[in-house]
Amino acid sequence: MNDLPEIPTARREYTPPRPTKPPSYAGRQRLVVLGALLLGVGVGGLWFLVFQGNARTPAATAAAPSTTVAEVPSLDAPSADPGLLSHHPYAVAPQSELTAISRSPEKTVYLRDSAARQYTRMAAAARRDGVVLVPISGFRDLKYQENLFNRNVVRYGGVEEARKISAPPGYSEHHTGYALDLGDGKAPNTTLQASFERTAAFRWLKANAKRYSFEISFDRGNPQAVSYEPWHWRFIGDKGSLETFYGNSFTNEQPSDTP
Numbered sequence: 001m002n003d004l005p006e007i008p009t010a011r012r013e014y015t016p017p018r019p020t021k022p023p024s025y026a027g028r029q030r031l032v033v034l035g036a037l038l039l040g041v042g043v044g045g046l047w048f049l050v051f052q053g054n055a056r057t058p059a060a061t062a063a064a065p066s067t068t069v070a071e072v073p074s075l076d077a078p079s080a081d082p083g084l085l086s087h088h089p090y091a092v093a094p095q096s097e098l099t100a101i102s103r104s105p106e107k108t109v110y111l112r113d114s115a116a117r118q119y120t121r122m123a124a125a126a127r128r129d130g131v132v133l134v135p136i137s138g139f140r141d142l143k144y145q146e147n148l149f150n151r152n153v154v155r156y157g158g159v160e161e162a163r164k165i166s167a168p169p170g171y172s173e174h175h176t177g178y179a180l181d182l183g184d185g186k187a188p189n190t191t192l193q194a195s196f197e198r199t200a201a202f203r204w205l206k207a208n209a210k211r212y213s214f215e216i217s218f219d220r221g222n223p224q225a226v227s228y229e230p231w232h233w234r235f236i237g238d239k240g241s242l243e244t245f246y247g248n249s250f251t252n253e254q255p256s257d258t259p
């Protein structure tokens, strides 16, 4: 058998042979009883196949419970450390509600229409104050987030570490189209770094972003226990965004109607 090279031949050869004896009279009687039982099982099985007419075999049915039992420990494992698993699930924004806020040969950054309008006004106001806001990342679909997360699992050596750096697919604020990562056009080496908090862009955002209904999502000591991200901001200026980030208590809030 050439297809079993990983099993050492010697080990199989040295398996001690089982002692064999010719069956005694009582042994032969047991064989007769066993044969009758097998015949019964065979007839019963045939009846089952003919009258049930079902593709599902008894063997498959019997195997199911043991599979379920085997999966329980792995499903329970994440809840052992809830402090690191506090990204919230978010719905993915429909393509029809996205507007480009920046275009470059490498990448186009999109936000939801309402957030895009306010971001454009905010970036223009910053520019008048001599500050260059650069959109690094806006809307992300599930596939993009999956690739990003898997890359971080490899880079940081596991799912737990990757969760501190980025959300798993389905759990990123970027799916909503209301969140974006911002850089400082005059300090590109601080992009997606904690040192972004020492840039003119960050100081300007801290002082002015709320006038355009943007807030920092993951400040120091945030209740979700996500790593501090001074570059990550979210829009909270209309009904959809408020419901997304603060729940249904804002249902009666008037949506922002600024142009």
Ligand SMILES: [Zn+2]
Residues within 6 Å of the ligand: 137, 174, 179, 180, 181, 231, 232, 233
């Ligand atoms: Zn972000």
